[in-house]
Amino acid sequence: MITDNPLHTEFTRSLIDLAAERVGGETLTCSDDFFAPMENLIKPGRGVFIADKYTDRGKWMDGWESRRSFGRDNGRDHDWCILRLGIPGIIKGIDVDTNHFRGNAPLAFSLDAACLNDDGFAGKNHPEWVEILPQRLVEAHSQNLFRIPSLTPWSHVRLNIYPDGGVARLRVYGQPHITWSSVLTGELVDLAAITNGGQAIQCSDMFFSDKNNLLMPGRATNMSDGWETKRRRDNQYDWVIIKLGAEGSINKVIVDTNHFKGNYPDRFSLEAITAHNDDFYQNKNWQTIIPDTKLMAHHEHLLISEIIADPRQTFTHVRLNIFPDGGISRLRVFGYRKEDLL
Incomplete structure (x- = not known):
């Protein structure tokens, strides 16, 4: 069920989910999605829970979920996922929705953004990444909504979760920024x-x-x-x-x-x-x-x-x-x- 959070009402009535799958949003790469694939992040709805559904890797979850981080030998202190926005735009708010992730939600998250012309340059360490929302604590089984004071148009975002865990959906609310570069002069x-x-x-x-x-x-x-x-x-x-x-x-x-x-x-x-x-x-x-x-x-x-x-x-x-x-x-x-x- 969608909450009555006033920020949710504000975002959905006045802004657009720039990352939604239905407008062309795409998950490009992530550090780990052992339990549940990153593609779920941008699907419609808030995610569902099926109590008796399991895979050969564990409990089936309708979201993105990485494995537990203790004992890692790769030197990574957090997990991350990079997304290309379906509509480039000015990001005004975010919803990191942990619906049904009760005992396996992240402790915290942060959000980076970049304006990139080619998906091939959207690597984790690309120098154009800018932190647009510093670390915020995450509530389990909740919509975690925050305003973002950004005035720059972005094409990609990177969701960082600390240290690991699961997120059901990511909503990136903003205002489209259209360049019209792909439209021919005089085209209907x-x-x-x-x-x-x-x-x-x-x-x-x-x-x-x-x-x-x-x-x-x-x-x-x-x-x-x-x-x-x-x-x-x-x-x-x-x-x-x-x-x-x-x-x-x-x-x-x-x-x-x-x-x-x-x-x-x-x-x-x-x-x-x-x-x-x-x-x-x-x-x-x-x-x-x-x-x-x-x-x-x-x-x-x-x-x-x-x-x-x-x-x-x-x-x-x-x-x-x-x-x-x-x-x-x-x-x-x-x-x-x-x-x-x-």
Whole structure:
């Protein structure tokens, strides 16, 4: 169960897990993962416990777990794991989750970061590693959440655990830093994609599932992998505001209700704005991009001719309105960056 820690609420509502497997995060190497593989660190959820499940090395654990350190002859005083962030960015917080690691959690941990162009240079002793969080004590079977006062964009992190033990999940919360170096000039791109720096920043409700699921790569794997609101019992409607990864035009939109068969919205509309303040919902300058449009269940809706905005007009945010409530699995907002329209 997720705790009610206010830091967890702050991180998950305003930041993105830059290291998550679903956005391309990858564990590259570690000092030791004798009992449980490092790849578990970035998987979804908090990890599960199966009481009677064992491997030929011992108890099966849903996390990363190294062997006991006493008697080592390799001169290593702690274990470590190096990860490449799926989205390079400015790291603002961390969650070292020791869920189900009760008698085998580390005593302490620290976090280093680096900005590296090639995974091959991400060795433990590479000179670019910088400590961004000094040693902190670890609580067993808990979310260990800490703010990180970093202003530098990073591409890799190194989790150090002292002296050994197990961590179920590592969450590296931050703000994406996109260079756009891989995008060709004049290329149509999904400006809302989380991997391009898009972020769902406000919504009316996300009772069943998180608003940022809308922007994840690929199509949804199931109904939980989307944005779903509770049933409204009034005459209002639900909405979500998305900050685009770059200011740009809106030339093609995809609204996908994949897996939402009995609980998709009846209709939707899309609005947009160019704004540089935080009062988005109250702002009166929202412009209709796609008028009120009927939706179908479990269907990927491609909308091009329905867009009524000038194809060269640029925006910084979009607002997806659903009537009256329900679930959307993905939203794609394709356009040209403002720089490419000049």
